[in-house]
Amino acid sequence: MNCFEIEGGISLKGDITPQGAKNEALQVICAVLLTSEKVTINNIPDIVDVNNLIDLLAEMGVKINRTDRQSCEFQADDINLEFLQSKEFKKRASSLRGSIMIMGPLLARFGKAYFPKPGGDKIGRRRLDTHFIGFEKLGAKFNFDAQDIFYTVEASEMKGTYMLLDEASVTGTANIAMAAVLTPGKTTIYNAACEPYLQQLCRMMVSMGAKITGIGSNLLHIEGVTELTGCIHKILPDMIEVGSFIGMAAMTSSEITIKNAGVEHLGVIPMAFQRMGIKLQIQGDDIYIPAQDSYEIETFIDGSIMTIADAPWPGLTPDLLSVFLVVATQAKGSVLIHQKMFESRLFFVDKLIDMGARIILCDPHRATVIGLNKETALRAAKLTSPDIRAGVALLIAALSAKGKSTIQNIEQIDRGYQNIDIRLQNLGAKIKRTEIN
Numbered sequence: 001m002n003c004f005e006i007e008g009g010i011s012l013k014g015d016i017t018p019q020g021a022k023n024e025a026l027q028v029i030c031a032v033l034l035t036s037e038k039v040t041i042n043n044i045p046d047i048v049d050v051n052n053l054i055d056l057l058a059e060m061g062v063k064i065n066r067t068d069r070q071s072c073e074f075q076a077d078d079i080n081l082e083f084l085q086s087k088e089f090k091k092r093a094s095s096l097r098g099s100i101m102i103m104g105p106l107l108a109r110f111g112k113a114y115f116p117k118p119g120g121d122k123i124g125r126r127r128l129d130t131h132f133i134g135f136e137k138l139g140a141k142f143n144f145d146a147q148d149i150f151y152t153v154e155a156s157e158m159k160g161t162y163m164l165l166d167e168a169s170v171t172g173t174a175n176i177a178m179a180a181v182l183t184p185g186k187t188t189i190y191n192a193a194c195e196p197y198l199q200q201l202c203r204m205m206v207s208m209g210a211k212i213t214g215i216g217s218n219l220l221h222i223e224g225v226t227e228l229t230g231c232i233h234k235i236l237p238d239m240i241e242v243g244s245f246i247g248m249a250a251m252t253s254s255e256i257t258i259k260n261a262g263v264e265h266l267g268v269i270p271m272a273f274q275r276m277g278i279k280l281q282i283q284g285d286d287i288y289i290p291a292q293d294s295y296e297i298e299t300f301i302d303g304s305i306m307t308i309a310d311a312p313w314p315g316l317t318p319d320l321l322s323v324f325l326v327v328a329t330q331a332k333g334s335v336l337i338h339q340k341m342f343e344s345r346l347f348f349v350d351k352l353i354d355m356g357a358r359i360i361l362c363d364p365h366r367a368t369v370i371g372l373n374k375e376t377a378l379r380a381a382k383l384t385s386p387d388i389r390a391g392v393a394l395l396i397a398a399l400s401a402k403g404k405s406t407i408q409n410i411e412q413i414d415r416g417y418q419n420i421d422i423r424l425q426n427l428g429a430k431i432k433r434t435e436i437n
Helices: 022-034 048-060 081-085 087-094 097-110 129-137 170-180 196-207 239-251 269-275 318-328 349-354 388-400 420-425
Strands: 002-008 013-016 038-042 063-068 071-075 112-116 141-145 150-154 162-164 186-190 211-213 219-223 231-234 255-258 281-283 286-289 306-309 334-338 358-363 366-370 382-384 403-408 430-435
Touching (some): 002 388, 022 071, 022 170, 022 196, 048 063, 081 097, 129 162, 129 170, 196 211, 196 231, 239 286, 239 318, 269 318, 318 334, 318 349, 318 388
Antiparallel strands (some): 038 071
16 A cells, blocks of 8 residues: 655645546547447546556457557457456446446447446445436336346337436436437437536547537437447546646645646636636646735625535536635635535545644535635644545645645545656655555
């Protein structure tokens, strides 16, 4: 088991480039199953979750040619469907939530798909109803083996239809859209998620020959085709990393330039940080954050406390709420952080309270942060990463804290952040990876 040892309280300086987007990578890599032809994907993040998905596809029979750590060629022309009912498949797939998105392509192309109950971050209830209701509306039959915790979806004949999703689920929309592109007839998906990564998936499928309109909106129209071809696709920069680096710069009073940030795809993220009092300048596709001795949270026009809340796109992504919370601990002023989607994602605040942060956990979804205005530094502490996003928030806290902190269970951070210790060292951070017994 590894941990990070961090000597905090040091200002950083330099350029840093975000990795390819984790959430997009999981979607588009599953989409290679839609065709028997070669698909090339570039700017793949070299992280645990994505590498595990690639390994899973290889076990299924997909030919993998990893030309380098950021580029890979896939060819799904000889899928072993029997492997999908093996114990090895159940073990591998259940540890990676993103692999649930193999079901849509398999159902569309082969008429059947199997999947164990997926794992992933322990951040509260993450139901799968949207996926399976969508499959059923397309004509599939769904079965759940409660004893073996195993999902089966089969269809002898599928047909396009109208559906109103019960929630704007990103992975649910992706799964249904991938099933619909090879389903005869017209499928209309209302209340569809429209995050940039889902837009990227749709554009990738269009380049493969799919007929999709409404990309970027919550109303998708899909005309099914008989087959798709290969393509070349490039993954966007990871918006969560971009937001993490903005927050890190503010907390550590650092001067940082985020290179090739994919600014046009960031939505309200830069504005949300500016409302926290963080100065930033957009220079082409780069974001420059100057060193700030302090930053002050805005209030609403009537003087009431600012609320930072997650919302479906184009609202603020929930994956950044942990970063906003930790950034608020050293701001001037107060803010209410409202995490609407997941009921367990704020439970890491007790670690920040131990470090000296002033936080009131109102309930599982809301926390009020009273900023220290950098007048009192956070204390170094021994920490444990509970999930990917809370893990990087604790990492940012440790970088700002006076003294030496340790973060255990960093395998969680490695699931979503590529060589984060090496990249931070290049900015001047005193962080090292060590092995513990």
